[in-house]
Amino acid sequence: MNDKVSVQVVTFGAMNFAMQQNYVPLVRSVTIKNNSDEEIKDIMLKISFEPEFAKPFTHRIEVLPPHTEIEVSPVNIIVSTEFLFSLTERIVAQISVQLLCGEEELVNVGDNIDLLAYDEWSGCYIMPELIADFVTPNHPAVSGILKIATDYLRKWGKDPSITGYQSRNADVVKLQMAAVYAALQSKNIVYNNPPASFEKAGQRVRLPYSVIEQKQGTCIDLAVTYASCLEAAGLFPLIMIKKVTHTAVAALKRKLLPIV
Structure with missing residues (x-):
């Protein structure tokens, strides 16, 4: 040397x-x-x-x-x-x-x-965009959610077809998104802390099939699951990560995001 x-x-x-x-x-x-x-x-x-x-x-x-x-x-x-x-x-x-x-x-x-x-996401400090890799639109569990979504569309008196952007009608797209959301709500998914991990940054992510089958997940888990269902429906979701207070998160859970 x-x-x-x-x-x-x-x-x-x-x-x-x-x-x-x-x-x-x-x-x-x-x-x-x-x-x-x-x-x-x-x-x-x-x-x-x-x-x-x-x-x-x-x-x-x-x-x-x-x-x-x-x-x-x-x-x-x-x-x-x-x-x-x-x-x-x-x-x-x-x-x-x-x-x-x-x-x-x-x-x-x-x-x-x-x-x-x-199944570990490295967080916002190392390529945060990699959260998109946990979006899995082709899993059979996601297809099951789309089937329930078509039932909601039919229940609302709408065309039950999942057509993505084919209609070129923003209202039809919004209805499909709402139906997928309602389908996830029907699963009574509850909030649960991330799986055990010893990392200081990032967290382990429950894949969509696990969220749907186990009926539990974090905010990130649920965002990835919803994005997976929208992707499977032929829509193009965008996951955005924003720092908010625990009080704001609790308010969202109560008022806006009942599936969390």
């Missing part, structure tokens, strides 16, 4: 199944700097993982001039889909970065990364 070369590794600090499926890079970049007065030839960069949730990565640098830094990007690391999907609890993994010049080891550093459970 010596200090003539330094390495900086940039990661998101966390990875889960949703991030992997959306091609979020595990390692964003690796910067290598030659701090010496001499050029260094034939450098081999090696990145490995413990546990082996991703394939080892290697990259060859032919020459690194003195007092120069280069950035290796993109760092195309292949992460195991099966490994991430199998996680039911968060684990701390390690990324090891090694620089070799022939038989000489120039650098050997490590960093921790959190591997999140497959």
Whole structure:
């Protein structure tokens, strides 16, 4: 080991199944700097993982001039889909970065990364838009809600067809949304705290089929469930996250959102 070369590794600090499926890079970049007065030839960069949730990565640098830094990007690391999907609890993994010049080891550093459970949303600090990955319009449980929605449309004396935007009529679209909402109300879903988790940011998300079958969920769970049903109906929902007080949330539950 010596200090003539330094390495900086940039990661998101966390990875889960949703991030992997959306091609979020595990390692964003690796910067290598030659701090010496001499050029260094034939450098081999090696990145490995413990546990082996991703394939080892290697990259060859032919020459690194003195007092120069280069950035290796993109760092195309292949992460195991099966490994991430199998996680039911968060684990701390390690990324090891090694620089070799022939038989000489120039650098050997490590960093921790959190591997999140497959149903864990990373929250508003790391790609909040990933909440959309929990919208699952093709699950049979969601289809059951649409069937109930058609019954409500018929009960209201309207066309029971779920046609999305085909009618080009805003009132018809609103009726479909209202029918889906009423169908969810009929399930008597109650509010329940998120599943047990030890994260300081984000939370575990109950998938829509679980909300419908277990008749319980958080605000996020219910928003994702409603969005799943609208998506299945051919509508395009938008999930918005806003910070509100507990008093405001309680008022919404009582007056506006009886399914919560």
